[in-house]
Amino acid sequence: MKITLELEDEDYPSLHDTVYEATGYDYNNKELLHIWNGLPELIQLDAAKWGISDTEVRGQIYEYITEKIEG
Numbered sequence: 001m002k003i004t005l006e007l008e009d010e011d012y013p014s015l016h017d018t019v020y021e022a023t024g025y026d027y028n029n030k031e032l033l034h035i036w037n038g039l040p041e042l043i044q045l046d047a048a049k050w051g052i053s054d055t056e057v058r059g060q061i062y063e064y065i066t067e068k069i070e071g
Contacts (some may be wrong), residue, residue, distance in 0.1 A: 005044045006048070007032075010054075011052045012029050012032055014052045014053040014058065015032050015036060016064055018058045018061045019035055019065060021062060034070075035065070042071070043057065043064060
């Protein structure tokens with residue numbers, strides 16, 4: 001069972017920047033929420049613990065997305 005953590009309004013700009021760096025595409029908040037819900041639970045838990053703007057968390061999100069694109 002996957003636990004999906006909710007994003008706060010202040011989380012979207014940081015997630016947007018990370019996703020934009022990984023894809024070069026300017027996603028809206030609805031699309032970002034879809035991306036967020038598709039992230040592995042461990043990344044979401046780290047984001048809940050450290051914050052979505054944490055360097056390590058952003059790195060994990062970036063790596064996951066670029067691997068999905070390349071894979």
